[in-house]
Amino acid sequence: MHLEIDPxxxxxCRALAADIVxxxxxxxxxxxxxxxxxxxxxxxxxDGVDAQEVPLPNVIVDGLTPGQRARGAAxxxxxxxxxxxxxxxxxxxxxxxxxxNVASFDNTPEVAARxxxxxxxxxxxxxxxxxxxxxxxxxxxxxxxxxxxxxxxxASGNIYExxxxxxxxxxxxxxxxxxxxxxxxxxxxFVPFGPTTEGFGGTYATQANFKIMREALDEVSRxxxxxxxLTNYASGLCMxxxxxxxxxxxxxMLLNDSMYGILFRDINMKRTFIDQHFSxxxxxxxxxxINTGEDNYLTTADAVEQAPAVLASQFINEEFAxxxxxxxxxxxxxxxxxxxxxxxxGFLYQLAQAQLARQLFPHAPLKYMPPxxxxxxxxxxxxxxxxxxxxxxxxxxxTIHLCxxxxxxxxxxxxxDRALSLENAxxxxxxxxxxxxxxxxxxGGIIDTRAKSVLAEAERLLRGVAERGLMHAIEDGIFAxxxxxxxxxxxxxxxxxxxxxxxxxxxxxxxPEVAA
Numbered sequence: 001m002h003l004e005i006d007p008x009x010x011x012x013c014r015a016l017a018a019d020i021v022x023x024x025x026x027x028x029x030x031x032x033x034x035x036x037x038x039x040x041x042x043x044x045x046x047d048g049v050d051a052q053e054v055p056l057p058n059v060i061v062d063g064l065t066p067g068q069r070a071r072g073a074a075x076x077x078x079x080x081x082x083x084x085x086x087x088x089x090x091x092x093x094x095x096x097x098x099x100x101n102v103a104s105f106d107n108t109p110e111v112a113a114r115x116x117x118x119x120x121x122x123x124x125x126x127x128x129x130x131x132x133x134x135x136x137x138x139x140x141x142x143x144x145x146x147x148x149x150x151x152x153x154x155a156s157g158n159i160y161e162x163x164x165x166x167x168x169x170x171x172x173x174x175x176x177x178x179x180x181x182x183x184x185x186x187x188x189x190f191v192p193f194g195p196t197t198e199g200f201g202g203t204y205a206t207q208a209n210f211k212i213m214r215e216a217l218d219e220v221s222r223x224x225x226x227x228x229x230l231t232n233y234a235s236g237l238c239m240x241x242x243x244x245x246x247x248x249x250x251x252x253m254l255l256n257d258s259m260y261g262i263l264f265r266d267i268n269m270k271r272t273f274i275d276q277h278f279s280x281x282x283x284x285x286x287x288x289x290i291n292t293g294e295d296n297y298l299t300t301a302d303a304v305e306q307a308p309a310v311l312a313s314q315f316i317n318e319e320f321a322x323x324x325x326x327x328x329x330x331x332x333x334x335x336x337x338x339x340x341x342x343x344x345x346g347f348l349y350q351l352a353q354a355q356l357a358r359q360l361f362p363h364a365p366l367k368y369m370p371p372x373x374x375x376x377x378x379x380x381x382x383x384x385x386x387x388x389x390x391x392x393x394x395x396x397x398x399t400i401h402l403c404x405x406x407x408x409x410x411x412x413x414x415x416x417d418r419a420l421s422l423e424n425a426x427x428x429x430x431x432x433x434x435x436x437x438x439x440x441x442x443x444g445g446i447i448d449t450r451a452k453s454v455l456a457e458a459e460r461l462l463r464g465v466a467e468r469g470l471m472h473a474i475e476d477g478i479f480a481x482x483x484x485x486x487x488x489x490x491x492x493x494x495x496x497x498x499x500x501x502x503x504x505x506x507x508x509x510x511x512p513e514v515a516a
Contacts, residue, residue, distance in 0.1 A: 001395060001436040003355055003451050004443070009459055010360060016462035017315040020470050025323055027270065028277045032502070034189070034494035035271075036278045037061045037073040039240035043506050044077060044120045045088040047207065049193045050096030057241070058190050059096050064103050070499035074506075078113030079105035081120075088120055114503070121505045125285075131250045132287040138218075142227040144175050148368070148393045148401035149229070150425050151176035152418050157199030159209045163216045166228075168415050170220045173422040176229040176253065176400065179213055181205050186236025186265045187490055191245070205232050205242055210249040229253060231291070234279050235261045237271070237491045243279035247286035253332065253400070254283060258320045259313065260293035262474060263482045264300075268492035269471055273320075280324035281510040290326065291400065292317045295336030295369035297480040303338040303373075307353055308457035309479050310335060314357065315462060316470070318364070325512035328363035332400055336369035337389040341381075345446055347388055352450035354396040355441075360455075368393045370404030379406040383424060390428035395436035401425065 038057040048056045061073050068076045080091055080102045094100040152174045154165040159179075166177045182199030185192075195212060196204040203209060210232065217228045231253035234242040239261070246254050258276045261267035283290055294310045294317075301309075314333045321331045335357055339346040357366055371385050386404035393401045403421040405413045413421075441447050465473040477483040 001351075001355055001439055001441060003352075003359055003441055003448065005356070005359060005451070005455065009455055013312075013315050013455075013459050013462055014319070016459070016466045017319040019466045020316055020462065021319040021323065024273050024320075024470055025277075028274050031270070031274055031495055031497055032069075032072070032504070033240075033271050033274050033491075033496070034061055034069075035238050035275055035491075036240050036504070037069060038238075039244045039278065039282075040073050040504055040506055041077060041092075042241055042244045043124050044074070044117065045124065046092040047089070047193075048093065048096075053193070054096075055190050055193055056092040056096050060092055060102055063095065063101065066496070067499065068103060068106070070496055071501055072498075072503040074117050075110065075113050075503050076102055076105070078115075078117035079108035081116035082108055082112040110501070114505075117505055121509065124506075125509060128247050128286055131247065132285075135250055135252065135287060138221065139227050142221050142225055144226050144229075147365075147397070147399045148425075148429060149175040149399060150422055150429075151178060151231070151367075151400055151402045152422065153178045153180050153402070153413075155180040155199075155202040155412065157182060157201075157203050158197040159195050159203050159212050160197065162203050163212060165415060165418075166213060167216055167220050169418050169422070170217065170224060170228045172419045173426050174228065174403075174418070175226070176231060177213070177217060178231045178253075178402075179203050179205070179209070181233045186233070186261060186267070189237045189491065189494065191238050191241050205245070207245040207249060210245055210251060214249050214251070231255070234283075235293075236265060236267060237494070239272075239275040240278045240282070243282045243286075243288075246288060247282055251288060253289045253291055254279075255293065256280060256283060256290040257293035257334075258317050259474070259479060260296060262484050262489065263480050264293075264296055266484065266489045268489035268495065269474055269484060269486055271491045271495045274495065276320065277324050278507060280321055280326055281507065281512075284325040284327070284330060284512075285510050287330070289330045289332050289365055289400075290321065291332040291367045292334045294334040295338070295367075298336050298338035299373050301481045303336070303340070304343070304349060306480065307349075307454045308461050310353075311356070311360075311454055311458040312461045312465070313479060314361065315458070316465075318361065323512070325510070328361070329365065331361070332365045332367045333357065333361055334367045334369060337371050337392060337404075338369075338373050340374055341371070341385055347392070348446045349450050350388075350392050351396065352447045353454065354392050354398065355447070356451045356454060358396045358398070365399035367400040367402065368398040369402050370408075372404075372408055375408040377410050379410075382406045382408060383420070386421065387424055387428055390425045391432055391435070394429045394432050395439075397436060
């Protein structure tokens with residue numbers, strides 16, 4: 001299966017995406033956020049909570065003066081380390097007890113502060129490199145079956161029940177396990193601590209929960225003889241901190257979109273753009289594949305009408321990712337099978353969109369999302385729609401395939417629901433494995449015409465966004481019919497301008513130029 005696409009149009013789209021992202025990148029370079037600084041503190045080896053269960057990274061960063069935050073939390077922590085001779089965790093615990101005021105070492109020479117921090121930076125970077133090497137070794141020893149990789153969600157609220165469900169799903173053929181977050185966690189300006197057993201609509205993302213699930217999936221991977229991947233969500237007000245925990249505990253994928261939190265959680269756009277950049281630098285170094293969120297556009301707006309916006313967002317997400325140092329092989333751009341099943345020839349439109357993305361982003365591990373919006377509770381029709389989704393995915397060589405559930409819109413899936421979903425997908429992926437290689441797209445036909453129309457309209461949309469600027473385009477509701485103001489939304493107060501001499505040693509080490 002192959003579309004005849006004008007390469008000049010594609011080049012113009014990528015050039016427009018670069019024009020769109022450039023001014024945002026300049027803004028990012030001049031600013032930081034509370035969550036970026038807390039991520040730096042975590043990367044220095046600080047974790048845990050104080051007597052009031054406030055996370056110690058929050059205690060440290062909140063205790064700094066505005067001027068100290070503007071110069072970077074690393075310098076303030078470094079000064080305290082140099083003066084006290086303590087290790088970072090011991091320092092944080094004393095700060096949490098009120099024995100030490102980390103803001104009180106302002107007269108410490110900067111050279112001493114930097115020197116005190118550097119061993120801890122090098123130690124954490126070495127740990128992350130080791131984690132990445134472990135993943136590579138396990139994938140070589142326990143190779144997965146070919147993509148599309150079958151991805152399922154477990155999300156009971158109780159990490160121990162999730163662990164049981166994840167093992168069962170793996171035994172039924174799942175290759176990627178996603179632990180969806182508890183509803184509302186993206187709006188929390190702190191990361192909960194420790195294992196959690198209560199959550200609504202999902203399970204809290206904590207470092208302890210990551211560790212529990214990673215250990216369980218490693219055990220089942222060895223038993224099954226194939227590596228089972230783990231994913232979670234790096235979005236919301238703590239995006240950089242979640243990326244930090246994921247790097248430490250060897251998650252393999254993270255949902256990490258440049259605009260998802262803005263559009264669907266009303267997180268301030270300036271904070272989101274800054275946070276996603278640092279998160280993606282860390283993901284690049286960690287070898288974590290990001291998943292972007294274009295599929296969400298189609299849950300709030302019509303899938304046929306929004307197809308050009310989905311494609312335009314994919315170009316923008318790709319450009320943001322490249323600027324953070326992510327190679328194509330780690331950019332899991334998103335899309336979804338969400339066209340109304342009552343639309344005549346809707347299946348052909350689905351093929352057009354999926355094949356267009358595959359050809360425009362040939363090295364990206366595309367993530368394809370299942371039908372949800374038009375699932376009615378008719379499990380027989382739902383299972384059939386999921387089969388067409390599975391066929392589209394294997395025919396167009398998608399990489400990451402979130403399996404649709406026949407009980408979508410009824411209840412949180414039972415173990416048996418996941419097993420039936422995986423059985424459906426495995427059957428289609430096998431019986432139609434090379435279907436896409438055996439068919440040709442008719443010139444001037446429905447698929448060909450639709451793909452060219454979507455690409456042309458995406459170019460027009462990108463041109464309009466480039467002319468008005470990305471922040472104003474979002475304010476005007478260009479994406480997903482959702483409008484957000486540049487200085488509104490949650491977390492805006494956590495954005496600040498960097499002072500002269502600002503220092504983030506991890507950003508310095510992870511910058512694309514240094515990493516290369």
